[in-house]
Amino acid sequence: MTTPLFPQDTIAAIATPPGQGGIAIIRVSGPGALDVAERVFRPGRGHVRHFRGYTLHYGTLIDPHDASTLDDGLLAIFRAPRSYTGEDMAELSCHGGQAVTARVLQAALDAGARLANPGEFTLRAFLNGRMDLAQAEAVCDLIRARTEASRRLARHQLEGHLSQALQHIREELIGILAAIEVTIDFSDEVGELDYTALETRIQRTRQHIEHLLATADRGRILREGLRVTLAGRPNVGKSSLLNALLRAERAIVTSVPGTTRDVIEESAQLNGILMVLTDTAGLRETDDVVERIGVHRTRETIARSDIILFVYDATAGWTAEDHATLNSILACQEAPEWLLIRNKCDLLPDPLPRAQPDPPALPARPLHHISVSARTGEGLSDLEQALCAYARTTSPDSVVIANARHQQALQQAHNSLTHALHTTQQQLPGDFIAIDVRGALDAVGQITGETVTEEIIHRIFQDFCVGK
Ligand SMILES: Nc1nc2c(ncn2[C@@H]2O[C@H](COP(=O)(O)OP(=O)(O)OP(=O)(O)O)[C@@H](O)[C@H]2O)c(=O)[nH]1
Ligand SMILES: [Mg+2]
Structure with missing residues (x-):
């Protein structure tokens, strides 16, 4: 069931994570927040309804039915519109035990609040204009961020940098629309539509959208992690390398x-960047049914990767089978970037210089060719550095598109503008062109929330945690 937009009731939820902790916070928001606080909190001094915003008070948390003491704690008051949600808010802190917390929440519900839905506090902040939709999504990203890079990315978006860039694009589009519409409405005074000038303007805005779209792959990497897949012939040491990178015996290694x-998929953090490492079945033709399924899955995994670590055995050198296997990977559509990894270097008679010549006649150039030993750890830091350098080509402190929803909407805006460009070049009447420009405007507005549907809003906030 979905809550109606623009609700008038008062909501409450535990804002701290479940389990035991030093303190817990129960959050209350809505027009009745102070009434609820008054019924469940007896201050040491003063009256709740006289407390000003941004003040903190010590007192007793009580059961609203019989005034029995539940705990002692603090009440923080925020008054509309200067609060997170833009409504009156009360935050009750108590001891962070599960029973205490549940009991204080129940007291708030008994005092007239309703249990909040996931993300409902932030939904209200959005509806009350405290933040736009892209910023609200950044709140969720910030809470979920597991690495320094994803934290910085979410902060940047929360501070409104993406919103500003989109606002700029919206203003350009509105300007274009106005220029078209004025010639429709007042052609006598302003003359005919200047198609050449219009084409230049549309092209420029479309380019701005293209620049943003070009950041989408890297943005996703910062937010969700770099998808790294280990691939190669059987027995070259892929699983050993996975274990070495994870510093854990995760995958089975045998001769x-x-x-x-x-x-096998595992996440690891390298220098503040999330890597999703995937070990796969060695690629070869096989009659074994299980292994064949494994090989099939390997190919699917490769197609979803950002970067492939193509591993070969230093003792065997670059073989015809390695060549054929690599060829088959690179032949898939949208072959990802790849690093060539020469493993088992500890078995070579002489310690090798770090940079060796490429093996003869590679079907394509790798980003790097790195010698390692999964057994001794030699060369692993070079490999890690190469991976981080690849992920870092985008700074989390720049405007990037990191969210699939945003990417889709921008792509839609781009398509509409491409269409608008065609109709302009054909010198069709202004109304025709305006339809597509308006389409682009709507698409951009979906990201920040100006033109978004209720259904999308509910879908976005469903993914939030309760209490945020
Ligand atoms: N000396 C040495 N042996 C290694 C190294 N890496 C892997 N091996 C050995 O090579 C054999 C195969 O290693 P795995 O990690 O299972 O190789 P794999 O590529 O995952 O093999 P499949 O899963 O069969 O495709 C094992 O006996 C490992 O101990 C290395 O850097 N040095
Ligand atoms: Mg293996």
Whole structure:
């Protein structure tokens, strides 16, 4: 069931994570927030309804039915519109035990509040104009951020930098629309539509959208992690390398070729960047049914990766099978970037210089060719550095598109403008062009929330945690 937009009731939820902790916070928001606070909190001094915004008070948390003491704690008051949600708000802190917290929440509900839905506080902040939709989404990203890069990215978006860039695009589009409409309405006074000038303006705005769209892949990497897949022939040491990168014995390693049959996925943080590392079944033609399924999954995984670590065995050198296997990977549509990894270097008679010549006749150039030993750890830091450098090409402190929803909406805006450009070049009447420009405007507005549907809003806030 969905709540209606612009609700008038008062909501409450536990804002701190479940479990035991030093303190817990129960948040109350809505027109009746201070009434609820008055019924469940007896201040040491003064009256709740006289408390000003941004003040903190010590007192007793009580059961509104019989005034029995539940705990002692603090009450923080925020008054509309200067609060997170833009409504009157009360935050009750108590001892962070599960029973205490549940009991204080129940007291707030008994005093007239309703249990908040996931993300409902932030939804109200959005509806009350405290933030736009892209900023509200950044709140969720910030809470979820597990790495320094994703934290910085979310903060940047929360501060409104993406919103500003989009606002700029919206203003350009509105300007274009106005220029078209004035010639429709007042052609006698302003003359005919200047198609050449219009074409230049549309092209320029479309380019701004293109610049933003070009950041989408890297943005996603910062937000969700770099998808790294280990691939190569059987027995070259892919699973050993996965374990070495994770510094944990995650995948089974044996000297039997074809050991790994399933896709193994683990996350690791390298220098503040999330890496989603995937070990795969060695690629080869096989009659073994299980291994064949493994090989099929390997190919699917490769197609979803950002970067491939193509591993070969230094003792065997670059073989015809390596060549064929790599070829088959690069042949898939949208072959990802790849690093060539020469493993088992500890077995070579002489310690090798770090940069060796490429093996003969590679089908394509890798980003790097790195010698490592999964056994001794030699060369691993070079590999890690190369991965981080790849992920870092975008700064989390720049305007980037990191969210699939935003990417889709921008793509839609881009398509509409491409269409508008065609109709302009054909010198069709202004109304025709205006339809597409308006389409682009709507699409951009979906990101910040100006033109978004209720359904999308509910879908976005569903993913939030309760209490935020
Ligand atoms: N000396 C040495 N042996 C290694 C190194 N890396 C892997 N090995 C050995 O090579 C064999 C195969 O290693 P795995 O990690 O299972 O290789 P894999 O590529 O995952 O093999 P499949 O899962 O069968 O495709 C094992 O006996 C490992 O101990 C290395 O850097 N040095
Ligand atoms: Mg393996």
